[in-house]
Amino acid sequence: SYVLTQPPSLSVAPGQTASIPCGGNNIGGKNVHWHQQKPGQAPVMVIYDDSERPSGIPERFSGSNSGNTATLTISRVEAGDEADYYCQVWDGISAQGVFGSGTTVTVL
Amino acid sequence: QVTLKESGPVLVKPTETLTLTCTVSGFSLTNSIMGVNWIRQPPGKALEWLAHIFSNDEKSYSTSLKTRLTISKDTSKSQVVLTMTNMDPVDTATYFCARMRWESGSGKIDPWGQGILVTVSS
Numbered sequence: 001s002y003v004l005t006q007p008p009s010l011s012v013a014p015g016q017t018a019s020i021p022c023g024g025n026n027i028g029g030k031n032v033h034w035h036q037q038k039p040g041q042a043p044v045m046v047i048y049d050d051s052e053r054p055s056g057i058p059e060r061f062s063g064s065n066s067g068n069t070a071t072l073t074i075s076r077v078e079a080g081d082e083a084d085y086y087c088q089v090w091d092g093i094s095a096q097g098v099f100g101s102g103t104t105v106t107v108l
Numbered sequence: 109q110v111t112l113k114e115s116g117p118v119l120v121k122p123t124e125t126l127t128l129t130c131t132v133s134g135f136s137l138t139n140s141i142m143g144v145n146w147i148r149q150p151p152g153k154a155l156e157w158l159a160h161i162f163s164n165d166e167k168s169y170s171t172s173l174k175t176r177l178t179i180s181k182d183t184s185k186s187q188v189v190l191t192m193t194n195m196d197p198v199d200t201a202t203y204f205c206a207r208m209r210w211e212s213g214s215g216k217i218d219p220w221g222q223g224i225l226v227t228v229s230s
Contacts, residue, residue: 033217042223045217054218092213094171095168096157096160097160097208099156
């Protein structure tokens, strides 16, 4: 089955940029979506189709996808961005949803 | 406004069958671009996709759990039901349902229900 790999954690200072990678075999050929989950809450989609932002999501959130890595980028990081972030794809070959292992972003 | 809400038992015993219901509003389960997923998250761990049901009633299951899972829907009640047999303490998790919106060949999970914590213990 298709596997998505993320680093377990990432620390970033306020005002800096956080880049969260999501690795997968030829992930550039798939549509990647990103979900933010704050403690005790349900996830919220923050990026869809590699780089599109849903309404209500700040412009500071952006995404890219090429080759074997998709990336979620959070610019001008704020304390409120502290959360777990999961990448997600639909694997058409196996007809299954797939989540990455999640990355915990800590704002120093 | 699109909402999904999970309901069911919060405590089940080992070997029992879990039945969870997802009640949706703000969209139709017969809409050709809509589907519903079940996803779970053990305490302190990552999200795990379990199953999906399409508008045409086609179903998909996690390979590792497919022998234990059944997903179905009742469009008249706007409900999607997940059953999981032979529950074990390792199945203790928060179970989420979430809409899948299919557009341009891409399935986007949005929004999510609030989740229901199910504990498996004797």
